[in-house]
Amino acid sequence: MYKKDRTEPFWWGMFSAGGMVAALLVPVHILIDGLAVPLGLVDSEILGYERMRELLTHPLFKLYLFVLLVPPLYHAAHRVRFSLYELGMREFRISMDVLCYGAAVAGTIGVAYLLLKVF
Amino acid sequence: MNHRSVAPERKLYRPVMKWTWWLKKKSYLFFMVRELTSVFVAAFILLYAYELFLLSKGPQVYDLFQESLRSPVFLLFYVVAFLFALFHTFTWFGVLSKVQVVRLGKWTAPPALVTGSVLAGWVVVSIGVGWFFLTRH
Numbered sequence: 378m379y380k381k382d383r384t385e386p387f388w389w390g391m392f393s394a395g396g397m398v399a400a401l402l403v404p405v406h407i408l409i410d411g412l413a414v415p416l417g418l419v420d421s422e423i424l425g426y427e428r429m430r431e432l433l434t435h436p437l438f439k440l441y442l443f444v445l446l447v448p449p450l451y452h453a454a455h456r457v458r459f460s461l462y463e464l465g466m467r468e469f470r471i472s473m474d475v476l477c478y479g480a481a482v483a484g485t486i487g488v489a490y491l492l493l494k495v496f
Numbered sequence: 497m498n499h500r501s502v503a504p505e506r507k508l509y510r511p512v513m514k515w516t517w518w519l520k521k522k523s524y525l526f527f528m529v530r531e532l533t534s535v536f537v538a539a540f541i542l543l544y545a546y547e548l549f550l551l552s553k554g555p556q557v558y559d560l561f562q563e564s565l566r567s568p569v570f571l572l573f574y575v576v577a578f579l580f581a582l583f584h585t586f587t588w589f590g591v592l593s594k595v596q597v598v599r600l601g602k603w604t605a606p607p608a609l610v611t612g613s614v615l616a617g618w619v620v621v622s623i624g625v626g627w628f629f630l631t632r633h
Contacts, residue, residue, distance in 0.1 A: 399537045400588040404581040405622035407540055409629055410547070411574030415565045423629050424562065426555040433551065442548070446541050453538035460531040465515045488545055495552045 388455060388478060395452025402445055433496040446488045454481035533584035536577040589614045 413419045422428065432438045458477040466473070518528040550558045564570065593610035 396584075396588050399534070399581070400585040401618055401621055402625065403537050403540065404578065404585055405625045406544065407574055407578045407581055408622075409626060410544060411540070411565065411570070412578060414562075415571060415574070419630060421562065426551065426558045429548075429551055429558075433548070446545055449534075449537050449541050453534035453541075456531045456534040460528070463518075463531075465513060484542070484545075491545060491549055495549065 388451065391448060391451035391481075392455035395448035395450065395455075397448075398444060399449040399452055403449065406445065430496075433492075439492045439496070443488060443492055447485050450481040450484040451478070454478050529580075529583065530587050533580040533587075536580040537584060539573075540577050540581070585618060586615075589618065 409419070410424065414421050414424050433442075454477040458473055461473060461477075518524040547558075547561060550561050565574075589611050592614055593607035596610070597607075598605035598610050
């Protein structure tokens, strides 16, 4: 009846990795980037143009950004996929897996391009 | 469509549920909110990636966007996203102690201790990231 999906462990693994990154690193980044700097609680120069450009020349900082930005996309894709089923959504022409995980893969390519080609 | 050409499907029991089922019980709502946290995390990630992308467009464009982050709409988003992110952190590390049971010889670490230690680690990492950005290099 059902085909065995060999890619499933990969998606679960990425869900788990993304959940870890989201739990460990995302709150402090939201705090700095979205609240502390815009509200003027800290010097806005810490995210200033010159400084960020300089940080982005460093391979380790790029690696850090890749780890920060990519796995949570898979985490979200996984949760959205199952939440849509739980809300009673049925499969339609394009499979939900393709839509959700496809978006995460597209995001990965976008981030990789940004870090490797743009900077 | 010729229905005869289609293999007879196995009759499955499909309970009929309204899509609002998760509003019926507190624990269901908790579950749905936990799932929803990932959407806010992803929204933040995309916004952050966009901000980084704008760095390639020169200082004026970047500064202008940084300025727009002070608007109430963005601040409201960030406040909500921050609360959802914290909700994710606490529930994720809460579940972690059930998934990863820590045993040392015959002694099993109580789940609260595991979650507590990981949360302490989270605080340390957060301070570390904050320190990295706040100090000049």
